[in-house]
Amino acid sequence: xxxxxxxxxxxxxxxxxxxxxxxxxxxxxxxxxxREIAKAAGCSHTTIYxxxxxxxxxxxxxxxxxxxxxxxxxxxxxxxHLLSADxxxxxxxxxxxxxxxxxxxxxxxxFMAKSSRVDEKEPSLELQHLRNQLFGLLKDAVIACLxxxxxxxxxxAYARVYFFTLHGVIGTxxxxxxxxxxxxxxxxxxxxxxxRVALAGCKQIAHEEAAAK
Amino acid sequence: xxxxxxxxxxxxxxxxxxxxxxxxxxxxxxxxxxREIAKAAGCSHTTIYxxxxxxxxxxxxxxxxxxxxxxxxxxxxxxxHLLSADxxxxxxxxxxxxxxxxxxxxxxxxFMAKSSRVDEKEPSLELQHLRNQLFGLLKDAVIACLxxxxxxxxxxAYARVYFFTLHGVIGTxxxxxxxxxxxxxxxxxxxxxxxRVALAGCKQIAHEEAAAK
Amino acid sequence: xxxxxxxxxxxxxxxxxxxxxxxxxxxxxxxxxxREIAKAAGCSHTTIYxxxxxxxxxxxxxxxxxxxxxxxxxxxxxxxHLLSADxxxxxxxxxxxxxxxxxxxxxxxxFMAKSSRVDEKEPSLELQHLRNQLFGLLKDAVIACLxxxxxxxxxxAYARVYFFTLHGVIGTxxxxxxxxxxxxxxxxxxxxxxxRVALAGCKQIAHEEAAAK
Amino acid sequence: xxxxxxxxxxxxxxxxxxxxxxxxxxxxxxxxxxREIAKAAGCSHTTIYxxxxxxxxxxxxxxxxxxxxxxxxxxxxxxxHLLSADxxxxxxxxxxxxxxxxxxxxxxxxFMAKSSRVDEKEPSLELQHLRNQLFGLLKDAVIACLxxxxxxxxxxAYARVYFFTLHGVIGTxxxxxxxxxxxxxxxxxxxxxxxRVALAGCKQIAHEEAAAK
DNA sequence: CATGAATGAGTGTTCATTCAT
DNA sequence: TATGAATGAACACTCATTCAT
Numbered sequence: 001x002x003x004x005x006x007x008x009x010x011x012x013x014x015x016x017x018x019x020x021x022x023x024x025x026x027x028x029x030x031x032x033x034x035r036e037i038a039k040a041a042g043c044s045h046t047t048i049y050x051x052x053x054x055x056x057x058x059x060x061x062x063x064x065x066x067x068x069x070x071x072x073x074x075x076x077x078x079x080x081h082l083l084s085a086d087x088x089x090x091x092x093x094x095x096x097x098x099x100x101x102x103x104x105x106x107x108x109x110x111f112m113a114k115s116s117r118v119d120e121k122e123p124s125l126e127l128q129h130l131r132n133q134l135f136g137l138l139k140d141a142v143i144a145c146l147x148x149x150x151x152x153x154x155x156x157a158y159a160r161v162y163f164f165t166l167h168g169v170i171g172t173x174x175x176x177x178x179x180x181x182x183x184x185x186x187x188x189x190x191x192x193x194x195x196r197v198a199l200a201g202c203k204q205i206a207h208e209e210a211a212a213k
Numbered sequence: 214x215x216x217x218x219x220x221x222x223x224x225x226x227x228x229x230x231x232x233x234x235x236x237x238x239x240x241x242x243x244x245x246x247x248r249e250i251a252k253a254a255g256c257s258h259t260t261i262y263x264x265x266x267x268x269x270x271x272x273x274x275x276x277x278x279x280x281x282x283x284x285x286x287x288x289x290x291x292x293x294h295l296l297s298a299d300x301x302x303x304x305x306x307x308x309x310x311x312x313x314x315x316x317x318x319x320x321x322x323x324f325m326a327k328s329s330r331v332d333e334k335e336p337s338l339e340l341q342h343l344r345n346q347l348f349g350l351l352k353d354a355v356i357a358c359l360x361x362x363x364x365x366x367x368x369x370a371y372a373r374v375y376f377f378t379l380h381g382v383i384g385t386x387x388x389x390x391x392x393x394x395x396x397x398x399x400x401x402x403x404x405x406x407x408x409r410v411a412l413a414g415c416k417q418i419a420h421e422e423a424a425a426k
Numbered sequence: 427x428x429x430x431x432x433x434x435x436x437x438x439x440x441x442x443x444x445x446x447x448x449x450x451x452x453x454x455x456x457x458x459x460x461r462e463i464a465k466a467a468g469c470s471h472t473t474i475y476x477x478x479x480x481x482x483x484x485x486x487x488x489x490x491x492x493x494x495x496x497x498x499x500x501x502x503x504x505x506x507h508l509l510s511a512d513x514x515x516x517x518x519x520x521x522x523x524x525x526x527x528x529x530x531x532x533x534x535x536x537f538m539a540k541s542s543r544v545d546e547k548e549p550s551l552e553l554q555h556l557r558n559q560l561f562g563l564l565k566d567a568v569i570a571c572l573x574x575x576x577x578x579x580x581x582x583a584y585a586r587v588y589f590f591t592l593h594g595v596i597g598t599x600x601x602x603x604x605x606x607x608x609x610x611x612x613x614x615x616x617x618x619x620x621x622r623v624a625l626a627g628c629k630q631i632a633h634e635e636a637a638a639k
Numbered sequence: 640x641x642x643x644x645x646x647x648x649x650x651x652x653x654x655x656x657x658x659x660x661x662x663x664x665x666x667x668x669x670x671x672x673x674r675e676i677a678k679a680a681g682c683s684h685t686t687i688y689x690x691x692x693x694x695x696x697x698x699x700x701x702x703x704x705x706x707x708x709x710x711x712x713x714x715x716x717x718x719x720h721l722l723s724a725d726x727x728x729x730x731x732x733x734x735x736x737x738x739x740x741x742x743x744x745x746x747x748x749x750f751m752a753k754s755s756r757v758d759e760k761e762p763s764l765e766l767q768h769l770r771n772q773l774f775g776l777l778k779d780a781v782i783a784c785l786x787x788x789x790x791x792x793x794x795x796a797y798a799r800v801y802f803f804t805l806h807g808v809i810g811t812x813x814x815x816x817x818x819x820x821x822x823x824x825x826x827x828x829x830x831x832x833x834x835r836v837a838l839a840g841c842k843q844i845a846h847e848e849a850a851a852k
Numbered sequence: 853c854a855t856g857a858a859t860g861a862g863t864g865t866t867c868a869t870t871c872a873t
Numbered sequence: 874t875a876t877g878a879a880t881g882a883a884c885a886c887t888c889a890t891t892c893a894t
Contacts (some may be wrong), residue, residue, distance in 0.1 A: 050875070201411055218855090218857075256858075256859090258886090260859075461862090480864075590833050627839040648853070672889080673890080
């Protein structure tokens, strides 16, 4: 009996999260009302408050999960030793872009929220930590493509520069009204070009600098 | 007599603009209320409506002025024929980045606001137009550095890719709490590196593609 | 359990309608605020929005119900073939006057509200339609008392003229503070006189005109 | 000097009254703002407060003047012994209708405002008095057309009934958006018909009643 | 006498949230 | 566990009115 109830409870929670995730992604956190989420989840809006303290808690809960999934996916990509370093970077970058465009409206939350808001305690820290791990992973993937023996400072610089491209791609389209599929169909080649350009540029400048030394 | 009143009026208008600019920048257009702006400006919320038709007009006023200045500066940079194409692009890009970081909090407003709302008439169009002109200017500067005879589609693609870098740079630091000066002191070399990387990358891939054909 | 809640809900809705009806009647639609209605109904102003989409919907709801009842009553009167045409007109007119005086304060709403606002969709149309039907019914009842073979234009003219009397009766007393019963006791003979005068006048002039031709 | 100032002052006051009168008539008291009146009058909105205590005072001032003019006109009409009683009634009625339609949006103010509002002191009394005089004048004009020796009660009844027609005519078109000229062009014959019907009806019923006795 | 600047009270409406069941 | 009813705080915006000059 308890089991059945627990199961039903879990289902409701799931459907709330699913609905909220979809709606936040589609229209942005602010534009979505609790009542809309409830309707989409097939429950009363008051039920949401049973599972989540408030709207923000819902958002936070919603943010961690996919971000962890992304991290896992990128980690797997980076460890796939069947691919060359360049290919690994490309794969990981593509994962990142795809994820961010899929979760467009959450992107600012994931990556641009002020790191420190007084009223947030733990939640932000978790997020911040995950963010850092993710960035570290990207940095390693970038460095693996560049000539060895870069200083730590240089490594950071190239990683940042490469990351600018990713950030730029996502930021440019994060407000678009087009669906993810429309976006990818129209722009996938441009995204690939952007990644190739960024990598080629990093490599060339890195070599020039190495030579100059 | 009249003079004194006019002066007071001008002061009030200025203080409203200043307050609104700061608040919009800090917390975003939507999150700021007219009453907050008024309080920050030291006047009643109704006073704002004496000087600006509505919230959007306030935003528009705030956005157009500096954006036009930027456009003028970039236009001048692009027409400086003492410089090589590469140098001109670098100059123009630096102008753009500096401006956007200086007006950080308005950046989303300038370049990421939904471009088309049915009920908006002129104001947004002006902004949109300025935006397009600005992007066109950047595009021409990019193309001038690349091998000739690119198709229109290719031109757009490289321009976009180059723009991703700019957008990425700005986006990455647009939420930072550091002052503009702190930012530039710490990151100017990184920014320059990013621009060089983007240009080198574009050049190389463009040549590769030309050769492949 | 559900029953109790439903009952409470129904009560609240009722009290809102009652309050709104009274206030609209007393002071006119525009002059009454949602907050006033709420206070009079003993609930928060937001509660009104649970039951009615907006102020206009409240008005519409308030207007349609009794108006439909009136229409049904008048339709029945007009089809009562036990009566002569004159008696039918008298019956129908009396129904109309009684209804309008009973719903005095809503009368302007029913019959004098601006018929066409661009942004209104269905609701007003329904009301407008009902109004037209009602007027058509009265017109037919008038014509049935007059000599046959009137042109369409003449028919409209006499119907209008007859309607002026009804409208005048109601308008004259629509602001009165007397109760409906007091009014009828004091003025029923006057009203009847008015109807007889209007009918006699129409008949005589119509005959004169017919003879003149 | 004083003279010149006084003259200018009088002019300003006049232009305010003119503007307010036109705007109130066009769009109704509530819908017109002080600033609109000021703009139409060619002065600052604050200037209005020099001449009139508040918006309501402006309205009241505006109402008395034309009403007195109407009264004078009707009085003249009633005393024109070149005309028959019927013609005099017709003339007076037409004056009344024309005036009320011309001052449509003020009509409720003139003739339908609650006679006693606690917060109004004198102004209403004046108005009320004028109203009564006007009605008395109409009553006499009606009675002059009817058989002599009516009881006082009967006189009142016929006067009321006749007045219903006037009231009905005006009320029916008082909310119309058509200009006065459009209205008169379209409906002048209907109005005349209405008056003839009302008079003919009153006469006939009065004779019938007299005969019955 | 006249005015531009400024404001408080108020408008309809929305929304996240709580309460009683 | 779950919900319908209800609400307070807030939103952009308007308007008659007052104040300092």
